Amino acid sequence: MPDDMNRYFLLATIGFGVSSASVAETVDFSRDIKPLLAQHCWKCHGPDESSREADLRLDVLSSATADRGGYAVLVPGVAAESTILDRVRAHDEGERMPPAEAGRALNEEEIRTLEAWINAGATFQQHWSFEPIRHPVPPLVADAGWSRNAIDRFVFARxxxxxxxxxxxxxxxxxIRRLYLDLLGLLPSPEAxxxxxxxxxxxxxxxxVDSLLTNPHFGERWGRYxxxxxxxxxxxxxxxxxPRVMWPYRNWVIDAFNRDQPFDMFTTQQLAGDLSPSPTLPELVATGFHRNTLINTEGGVKADQFRDEQVKDRVDTTGVVWMGLTVGCAKCHSHKYDPIQQDEYYALYAFFNSTQDNNSVEPIELVAEAESRQxxxxLRRRIQELKERIDEATPKLATDGDESAESKELQKWKSELGSLESARDELEDGYPLAMVLRELRQARQTHVQVRGDFLRPEALVTAGTPQALPTMLPSKEYDRRFFANWLMDKDHPLTxxxxxxxxxMRLWGRGLVETENDFGVQGSLPSHPLLLDWLA
Incomplete structure (x- = not known):
């Protein structure tokens, strides 16, 4: 590690400002054209088929250049024959695009940029974050003595x-002050x-650095993020x-950071620890990640409505946290900017749709040693059996007024139930109960929801991932564990x-991609794309 963190800070502050202001001599599709089309055109001529006008897509080359009866919206290399320029320059409000009600019209500089791009061949490119991660070689620099590692070389070159x-x-x-604050969130002592x-x-x-990484406060600082x-x-x-008992999950996160747990294990245990062949207590506690959803305990609530909201929250959160994608924009309609169709959103929903929780605290797990947990x-299993027996027998005995052996058996069950509940309560008073995920024995069906309304199910879908991202490998079980492994696949471009x-971002105050939760078309471009890919 270098002995001058200020070098990195210089990169993150000066580099951001200059790169965003500089304009290359040639027009770049990702930097100059895609944001323009996304802002002004894609709402009506983009990925969302439900709002698409004139059967025209300006996010797909084949549609934009298609013959539309003797003319084309885009004619690569010939801006003068591309009707898109006629429409954005039109003085007649009935002809001008975008229409007045859609918002601001393109200014002359934007139109000239569009024209230059068309004359240069109107090349479309896939959005940068969906491209495979490159393996750049750290650049050679003039002052090799200044650079102590590969990151320094990227910095110096820039x-x-x-x-x-x-x-x-x-x-x-x-x-030392910077290190303590960055890694521990605490100031160093005068002695240190x-x-x-x-x-x-x-x-x-x-x-x-090594001593601070082994300090217990490191996990508290970085676990908080x-x-x-x-x-x-x-x-x-x-x-x-x-109140809810969620702190066992908090402690698991802190411990995972302090143990330097590999990120693939960190991911799999949180998304699907309960689906391990023989899940351990830590793996179960780790699934608390998706038990942090809201629970509505007000009277008269519909459990199925709030369960649906919990599942959607899990899909949306997973998309943002692991992929930096606003997948939640596709729950009511296909995403208007990113390549996520509405049926693909509900294919992701299907991964999380068969957990046992139903706007409830259950399922739970006793955080104790193996013997007490067993x-x-x-006790819980026997209590449930007795309750079912008592519920079944009570109405019959009440009707018959029976004082026979059956009645005595009922009293015996009730007495046993009371003793078992006392023993269970004693255990639960001595140990915390962690909220965990568990899968149903029989998976629920998942449907596309019309406008995101769970009461309006439409087409049946199965668990799957967006086509714009790497294809899932064949598997016997398309479950949460499979999904976690897909996120961790070496070919996944986003994770x-x-x-x-x-x-x-946590070290410098601003990410190489400033919009940390949006790596999609509406998000910022990376200020240092080669450095980002080298780190990835």
Whole structure:
């Protein structure tokens, strides 16, 4: 690790401002044209078939260049024959595009950019974040002595291109303060500062970093960021907002960071720890990630309505956290900007649609040693059996007025039930109960919902992933565990980029992609795309 974090900060601050203001001599589709078309045209001529006008798509080359009866909207290489320019320049409001009610018309600079792009061949490109992750070689730099690792070389190359020289190394008192705040969220003690200032060893900085990464406060600091993404809360939400026991999941997250758990395991255990062949207690507690959804405990609520809202929240959150995609925009209609169709949203929904929770605290798991957990499970199982027997026998005995052996058996069951419930309560008083995910034995069917209304089911769909992303490999079980493995596939273009971007953002205050939750068309372009891919 370098001994001057200020070098990276210089990249993140100066580099962002300059790169966003610079304009290349040639028009770039991703930088100049796609945002223009998305903002002004795609609402009516984009991916969403329900709002598409004139059977025209301006996000697909074949549609934009199709023969429309002797003319074409786009004629690559010949702007003068492309009717899109006639429409955006039209003075007649009935002819001009976009129409007045759609918002601001294109200004002359934007029209000239569009014209230049058409004359240059009107080349379409897939959105950058859906392209495979590249494996760039760190650039060669003039001052190799300044660079201590590959990131430094990316930094130096960018600064040189912009005409900047690296800043001087920060003083050690500044460096240790930055490290403590970034990694622990705490200030160093005066003694720690003095020790670092007087450490003459060549690896003083690296040794300090290693010691802070093993500090228990590291997991608390960095776990907090993840808990924000997990929408962590110690209450159920809505009007009553009653308390819930969610802290076992919080502690699991902190421990995972302190153990430096690999991100693939971190992901799989949170999304599908209960689906492991023999799930351990930590794997079950990890599924608390998706038990952080709201629970409505008000009187008269419809459990199925709020269960549907919970499932949608899980789909939306998973899309944003792991992929940086606003998949939730496709629950009522196909996404108007990104390649996510409405039926693909509900194919994602199907992965999460068969959990046992139903706007409820259950299912739960006793956070205790194996022997106590087994006893607790046995008690709950026997209690449920007795309740079913009592419920079945009570009406019959009440009708017959029977004082026979059956009645005595009923009293025996009730007595046993009371004893078992006391034993269960004693265990639950001594150990916390973690809210976890568990799968139903029989999967629920999933339907596309008309305008996102769960009371208006339409076409039946099965679990699947968007076509714009890597194809799922064949599997016997298309469940949450399969989905987690798909997210972690080495060919997935979004997961690694989204994760390293968030780490960078937490260190520098701004991500290499500024819109950390939106890697789609409406989001920011990466300021340093090669560095982002190298990190990913």
């Amino acid at each position: 600064l040189s291109k912009l005409g900047f020289a690296p800043s001087a190394s920060a003083e050690r008192a500044t460096l 500062v003095a020790s670092f200032q007087h450490d003459k060893s060549s690896d003083a900085y690296e040794s300090l 993840w808990l924000d993404q997990a929408r962590y809360a110690d209450s159920n939400g809505y009007t009553i907002d009653g 006893r607790w499970r046995d 690694a980029r989204a994760r390293v971007n968030r780490v960078w």
